[in-house]
């Protein structure tokens with residue numbers, strides 16, 4: 235996990251926006267306290283990576299086309315657990331989009347096979363490592379695939395969907411990672427596997 239967290243910082247800095255105003259103070263990170271992320275800087279289709287409790291947290295602004303793809307039969311037929319029957323998410327993200335708000339995905343970027351950081355390939359394209367790619371995540375270590383809700387494909391090494399961390403929206407432009415909505419008690423320790 236230490237290796238992963240270190241790698242995540244590097245990858246986030248190079249490949250994905252890691253907006254400086256989102257970086258929490260070092261003492262906040264060390265304490266594992268919730269962190270606030272300003273959503274106003276994340277464009278549709280864009281992903282940012284932040285660290286919470288030394289875990290890479292992937293926050294994606296999913297455009298309407300991506301949300302349509304999540305509901306398509308073609309995509310669902312690919313998936314091992316399309317209805318999130320395995321509790322890899324809090325109760326408020328137990329839905330087809332695995333999130334609180336449909337457009338915002340908030341996922342723990344730790345592959346459920348052996349813990350690598352999955353790469354973000356959001357656009358259906360033939361210019362990806364996989365032919366006829368519908369958009370989603372591809373793990374560079376052993377090829378596990380996930381959709382843009384973190385739902386794992388069939389017949390890949392990873393057994394479970396990507397975890398969803400506790401989070402909520404204290405206001406429309408902010409996501410607070412590490413804290414449940416009011417009156418909800420849930421912990422990442424409640425999932426099957428991280």
Ligand code: FES
Pocket residue numbers: 345346347348349350373374375376377378391392
């Ligand atoms: S760690 Fe992701 S496929 Fe093995």
